[in-house]
Amino acid sequence: MRSLKAILPAVFAFSCCVAQAQVKSGDAKMNAFVNTLMGKMTLDEKIGQLNLVTSGRATTGAVVNNGVEAAIKKGEIGGIFGLYGAEKVGKAQDIAVKNSRLHIPLIFGLDVIHGHETIFPIPLGISATWDLDLIEQSAHTAAKEATAEGLNWVFSPMVDIARDPRWGRISEGSGEDPWYGSQVAKAMVRGYQGSSMKNSDAVMACVKHFALYGGAEAGREYNTVDMSLIKMYQDYLPPYKAAVDAGAGSFMSSFNTINGVPATANQWLLTDVLRKQWGFNGFVVSDYTAVNELTNHGLGDLQTVSALALKAGLDMDMVGEGFLSTLKKSLKEGKVSQSEIDLACRRVLEAKYKLGLFDNPYKSIDPAREKLDVLSDDNRKFARKIAEHSFVLLKNKAQTLPLKKSGTIALIGPLADNHSEMLGTWVIAGDPNKSVSVRQGIKNVVGNDVNVLYARGSDITDDSLLSARSYFFGMKQVKDGRPAQQMIDEAVETAKKADVVVAVVGESANMSGESSSRSDISIPESQRDLLKALAKTGKPLVIVLFNGRPLTLTWEDEHASAILDAWAPGTEAGNAIADVLFGNYNPAGRITATFPRSVGQIPIYYNHKNTGRPFNVGDNAKFKSDYLDISNDPLYSFGYGLSYTTFNYGEVKLNKARLKGNETLTATVTVTNTGNYAGEEVVQLYISDPVASISRSVKELKGFQKISLQPGEKKSVVFTITTKDLKFYNNQLKYDWEPGQFVVQIGASSADTRSAAVEWNK
Numbered sequence: 178m179r180s181l182k183a184i185l186p187a188v189f190a191f192s193c194c195v196a197q198a199q200v201k202s203g204d205a206k207m208n209a210f211v212n213t214l215m216g217k218m219t220l221d222e223k224i225g226q227l228n229l230v231t232s233g234r235a236t237t238g239a240v241v242n243n244g245v246e247a248a249i250k251k252g253e254i255g256g257i258f259g260l261y262g263a264e265k266v267g268k269a270q271d272i273a274v275k276n277s278r279l280h281i282p283l284i285f286g287l288d289v290i291h292g293h294e295t296i297f298p299i300p301l302g303i304s305a306t307w308d309l310d311l312i313e314q315s316a317h318t319a320a321k322e323a324t325a326e327g328l329n330w331v332f333s334p335m336v337d338i339a340r341d342p343r344w345g346r347i348s349e350g351s352g353e354d355p356w357y358g359s360q361v362a363k364a365m366v367r368g369y370q371g372s373s374m375k376n377s378d379a380v381m382a383c384v385k386h387f388a389l390y391g392g393a394e395a396g397r398e399y400n401t402v403d404m405s406l407i408k409m410y411q412d413y414l415p416p417y418k419a420a421v422d423a424g425a426g427s428f429m430s431s432f433n434t435i436n437g438v439p440a441t442a443n444q445w446l447l448t449d450v451l452r453k454q455w456g457f458n459g460f461v462v463s464d465y466t467a468v469n470e471l472t473n474h475g476l477g478d479l480q481t482v483s484a485l486a487l488k489a490g491l492d493m494d495m496v497g498e499g500f501l502s503t504l505k506k507s508l509k510e511g512k513v514s515q516s517e518i519d520l521a522c523r524r525v526l527e528a529k530y531k532l533g534l535f536d537n538p539y540k541s542i543d544p545a546r547e548k549l550d551v552l553s554d555d556n557r558k559f560a561r562k563i564a565e566h567s568f569v570l571l572k573n574k575a576q577t578l579p580l581k582k583s584g585t586i587a588l589i590g591p592l593a594d595n596h597s598e599m600l601g602t603w604v605i606a607g608d609p610n611k612s613v614s615v616r617q618g619i620k621n622v623v624g625n626d627v628n629v630l631y632a633r634g635s636d637i638t639d640d641s642l643l644s645a646r647s648y649f650f651g652m653k654q655v656k657d658g659r660p661a662q663q664m665i666d667e668a669v670e671t672a673k674k675a676d677v678v679v680a681v682v683g684e685s686a687n688m689s690g691e692s693s694s695r696s697d698i699s700i701p702e703s704q705r706d707l708l709k710a711l712a713k714t715g716k717p718l719v720i721v722l723f724n725g726r727p728l729t730l731t732w733e734d735e736h737a738s739a740i741l742d743a744w745a746p747g748t749e750a751g752n753a754i755a756d757v758l759f760g761n762y763n764p765a766g767r768i769t770a771t772f773p774r775s776v777g778q779i780p781i782y783y784n785h786k787n788t789g790r791p792f793n794v795g796d797n798a799k800f801k802s803d804y805l806d807i808s809n810d811p812l813y814s815f816g817y818g819l820s821y822t823t824f825n826y827g828e829v830k831l832n833k834a835r836l837k838g839n840e841t842l843t844a845t846v847t848v849t850n851t852g853n854y855a856g857e858e859v860v861q862l863y864i865s866d867p868v869a870s871i872s873r874s875v876k877e878l879k880g881f882q883k884i885s886l887q888p889g890e891k892k893s894v895v896f897t898i899t900t901k902d903l904k905f906y907n908n909q910l911k912y913d914w915e916p917g918q919f920v921v922q923i924g925a926s927s928a929d930t931r932s933a934a935v936e937w938n939k
């Protein structure tokens with residue numbers, strides 16, 4: 178292996194410049210270093226550090242376009258995003274460290290969301306694993322690949338709580354629960370940043386979108402958020418706070434307004450909550466042109482809104498260059514102060530220091546590592562494993578699954594032989610050609626033991642609006658070309674020749690993600706027509722579902738024999754799906770966002786309030802909190818998922834019926850594998866607080882354990898509960914617990930628990 182010195186002499190030449198003194202960790206050292214550096218900086222150079230740009234799309238030959246190159250040399254750019262690859266990033270870094278006056282390194286960011294080149298399931302799928310070690314490992318593996326390609330900053334994790342599956346970005350988060358979302362947020366930050374951000378395989382996390390972006394009215398992208406403070410603190414803010422506690426280095430402000438004030442210019446949010454209440458000491462970058470968009474929000478012209486954003490606590494301006502073009506003028510006119518500019522500049526420089534970029538601006542640029550660490554066999558193996566663990570078995574009538582490794586299957590559907598849609602949203606570096614289709618995966622797993630007949634059956638959608646809007650940047654749906662009926666007829670004929678039909682259907686990759694809200698969240702009609710025709714053949718119908726959000730699946734639930742929710746599984750999609758279909762792995766994923774019966778039930782989430790007129794299932798009385806035309810309960814509840822085996826839960830046993838003060842409660846339940854397969858179960862702990870000073874949620878998740886059981890095996894699962902688990906935000910926003918009765922509930926999902934009550938006094 179060639180040494181880094183030989184490859185990139187500039188690394189070492191750099192040490193003669195800014196970083197003459199050996200930089201060591203520790204705040205005092207960092208402060209002294211940044212003070213000295215800032216003492217040498219002009220106002221323009223300080224404002225330059227606040228400017229984040231893309232490399233420029235119109236690049237011909239050069240790594241960054243001419244405008245960007247000149248700006249780096251002038252010290253007008255603090256970071257670049259969208260550029261990756263050791264050589265390219267190395268060259269761009271060269272421009273900064275060799276040709277700018279103070280040789281300050283750039284920070285290089287990218288939307289590494291669910292893997293970098295090796296793509297893992299979409300985050301909503303990853304969250305369905307309920308396996309925090311796997312989740313952490315997914316972030317660490319992504320960081321390893323990203324750093325090998327020169328990156329040091331990722332725009333992830335997205336920790337926005339979402340209770341509205343119309344919102345396309347529900348795919349990018351961990352679902353609806355604040356407690357679980359907080360555990361995932363911490364695991365992701367740990368995975369990205371490692372033990373030190375100075376490590377050559379660590380990146381700085383950027384927690385987004387701060388804040389409450391998932392609370393957009395009507396599930397419509399970028400829409401208004403208006404929310405009570407109690408709801409914010411109790412249900413929406415915890416994952417962001419958890420990420421701060423885990424040491425996240427940066428945050429991204431969100432596009433939405435919060436109770437009238439856009440997040441990007443919201444001093445209460447960016448300074449009072451984030452920094453003063455939570456103690457965050459990293460930097461905040463805006464979302465893409467979010468500073469400029471403050472004008473559309475009605476806050477004033479570019480100069481005014483840029484000043485507002487800076488004063489609110491925003492440190493870096495993504496793409497829009499409002500800071501770059503107006504802050505100097507605003508300083509002259511007294512609209513911002515020198516200390517406000519200095520503070521933002523200091524935070525950006527501190528981030529670079531914490532990343533070790535002043536020690537070595539090329540610390541992770543190593544073409545040799547790029548070859549070894551990117552899309553390696555180990556990473557692919559891991560992608561297969563995490564995909565398998567993310568799948569949720571939603572239905573399995575008469576043990577249709579697992580399939581026998583013999584006989585004939587009809588593999589049908591527009592997603593069955595597809596390489597690109599399975600990668601899901603936000604795949605910047607992933608190569609669809611390197612991914613495994615379901616058809617290929619089945620071949621890989623069962624070879625010639627199973628006779629596989631294939632028919633496409635339909636296009637993904639025949640709806641011209643949905644098709645045009647869900648493909649962008651010049652991409653188009655690849656259509657079959659034959660009339661819909663002809664494709665269906667062929668599929669039906671194929672199905673008739675088989676023992677079982679496996680229909681691979683659902684959403685295309687870009688039907689979820691940014692700017693992909695849907696008002697109808699069912700499987701597109703062309704595919705439902707296909708499913709209806711297949712169901713009529715009377716053959717067992719297994720649906721393998723690709724989806725970036727909970728879908729409305731009432732028809733499918735009624736008519737399919739089995740439904741395996743595969744989300745968008747990533748690079749190893751086909752192999753992972755085949756492993757699960759044929760029983761090499763017994764699925765154990767559990768949904769982290771409720772699946773409604775109909776969009777009319779949205780927003781729908783398990784931890785709702787009781788209301789004064791609660792509806793009880795089976796109750797037909799008038800004047801209840803319900804609908805005339807549909808029941809209140811969802812199709813699939815939070816925490817739900819089946820297994821090829823079955824589990825039996827014993828009673829919940831508490832070690833005490835009465836507690837006082839800071840005593841500890843233990844709740845024990847025995848879980849038995851009563852089926853024929855070894856399997857994993859996610860044992861979930863919920864607590865409810867029936868009497869309090871405010872109306873509380875009917876239940877709240879407070880813990881879980883994922884256990885593994887052989888057929889016939891039983892395990893005692895013990896949860897330790899402390900008063901920390903009883904706390905909530907009261908009407909004065911005080912976070913505390915109130916004495917009285919609590920109900921401990923343990924079970925297989927939020928809708929399937931057994932309980933025991935306890936009296937807990939102060």
Ligand code: NOJ
Nearest residue numbers: 288332385386464465691
């Ligand atoms: C806009 C998205 O909202 C955000 O999530 C992303 O990180 C930025 N664009 C940068 O691509």
